[in-house]
Amino acid sequence: MTNISDAFKNKKAFIGFTVACDPNFTKSIDYVKTLAKAGTDIVEIGVPFSDPVADGPVIQAAGQRAFKSGVSTKRVFEMVAKIREETTVPLVLLVYLNNVFKYGYARFFAACQQLKIGGVIIPDLPVEERAEVAPFAKKASCALIPLVAPTSGERIKKIIADTDGFIYAVSSLGVTGARNKITTDLKKMVSDIKQLTAVPVAVGFGVHSPEQAATISKSADGVIVGSAIVKIIAQEGVHAEQQLTDYVHTMKNALAEPSELI
Structure with missing residues (x-):
């Protein structure tokens, strides 16, 4: 059913x-459609949670705005239903386990x-608890979709076993947020993962500039950008379409012509 794998065919995602x-609610739907129309290969939608341990201040603030606008897991699915009326872009949810448990795994x-919805990141x-x-x-x-951290080491094989969609390689320790410098040896990290699986590897956490995207894409199959996009929405409010479109075009152009690894 999922078309996530198609996003990585013959290009960097x-x-x-x-x-x-x-x-x-309404503008969030519009912005997902804007990202898709601008060329985003996969749109990842975050489901706000009261204790988002992986999220930095930019995404935490967005979650607070979403709570004020009445977000809930049910509301997220209603939002996706509206999105699906107009686009088939591959969608992934980032959601904390308590939200899934409370909603009911089967439901x-x-x-x-x-x-x-082609994939879920929890x-x-x-x-050790994934079997649940x-x-x-x-x-x-x-x-x-599993997350592999710079410290995963010997656990990588276990983390990525029997998974599909893509592997989320976490570029830096800590929470989400744009970083001017990523010190992790991403080339080695991605290589270690690729020795164990044919599933595409995308790098996220801290990626925000076209230069970073171009460099990372020399070894990875795609890049994930969160805080930079959320920051545009925070700054522009209900008028972010053009800025989002311009940003996506800039990043897509960088991925089309990757630079040499530094």
Whole structure:
């Protein structure tokens, strides 16, 4: 069912992240469609949570705006239903485990299947507990996308076992947020992952500039940008379409002509 893998065919994928219902329900729908129309290969939608352990201040603030606009897991699915009326862009949800558990595993992934949500990232789901969720995701043909950190080391093989969609390689320790310098040896990290799987590897956390994207894409199959996109929405509010479109075009152009690794 999922068309996530198609996003990586014959090109480097640009994956853009936005927070559901930021700045409000209607504009959030518009912005996902804007990202898709501008050329974003996969749109990752964040489901706000009260204790977002992986999120930096920019995304936390977006979550607070979303809560003020009445966000809920049910509301996120209603939003996706509206998005699906106009675009088939591959969609991935970033959601914390408590939201999935509270909604009900079977009910949550049935909704993902119905709305053609190709993958789910659950940042606080350790590999040791993945078996609790995996059968529901598999039944719904929804990829459970794992995160590999710079410190994963010997655990990488276990983390990426029996997964599909793509591997989320975390560029830096800590929470999300734009970084002027990424010190992790991403070339080695991506190489270590690729020795163990044919599943595409996309790098996120801290990526925000075209120069970073171009460099990373020499070894990775795609880049993930979150805080930079969310920051545009924070700054522009309900008038962010043009700025989002320009940003996506800049990043896509960088991926089309990757630079040499520094």
